[in-house]
Amino acid sequence: MLRERGTPLLVLDSGDMFIKNAAQMRQELPLLEVRSPLIVKSLNIIGYDAANVGWQDLLLPPGILTAAAANSSFPFLSANLRAAETGEAAFPPYQIKEFEGFKVGIFGLVSDKMPAGIHRGTTRHTVLDPLEAARRAVKELRESCQLVIALTSQGLE
Numbered sequence: 001m002l003r004e005r006g007t008p009l010l011v012l013d014s015g016d017m018f019i020k021n022a023a024q025m026r027q028e029l030p031l032l033e034v035r036s037p038l039i040v041k042s043l044n045i046i047g048y049d050a051a052n053v054g055w056q057d058l059l060l061p062p063g064i065l066t067a068a069a070a071n072s073s074f075p076f077l078s079a080n081l082r083a084a085e086t087g088e089a090a091f092p093p094y095q096i097k098e099f100e101g102f103k104v105g106i107f108g109l110v111s112d113k114m115p116a117g118i119h120r121g122t123t124r125h126t127v128l129d130p131l132e133a134a135r136r137a138v139k140e141l142r143e144s145c146q147l148v149i150a151l152t153s154q155g156l157e
Contacts, residue, residue, distance in 0.1 A: 036064050043072065078108045103146055
């Protein structure tokens with residue numbers, strides 16, 4: 001954990017760590033298999049505490065996202081993503097960090113509105129209603145945490 005003048009510092013990411021738009025992925029797909037492990041290694045060195053899974057992350061070929069999550073020293077979070085085949089949580093919904101007895105709950109959400117140019121079936125995930133998922137996560141986290149943080153990839157609306 002990084003510290004600034006003795007104060008705990010959380011390093012968080014709201015999602016879309018590997019590409020910023022679908023056009024970039026189409027152009028750079030051959031490089032993603034090489035670049036994504038380097039990105040994860042860099043984020044591990046930086047000391048990331050948690051990262052949300054965004055829509056652009058879901059567009060990655062499944063093996064790349066799975067390997068990235070497995071090789072990270074921090075959790076990829078999503079309270080509203082389910083594996084399409086099983087209906088099970090695709091990623092942990094939240095994480096709790098403790099700082100000298102002060103608990104911080106961090107949860108992730110991805111938008112249920114697909115970005116322009118993305119078609120159903122492009123991802124192997126089902127996106128649940130983010131508002132309902134947020135209500136569940138906040139309710140659970142407030143039971144034991146003094147602070148709750150939402151990492152969201154919801155868009156400007």
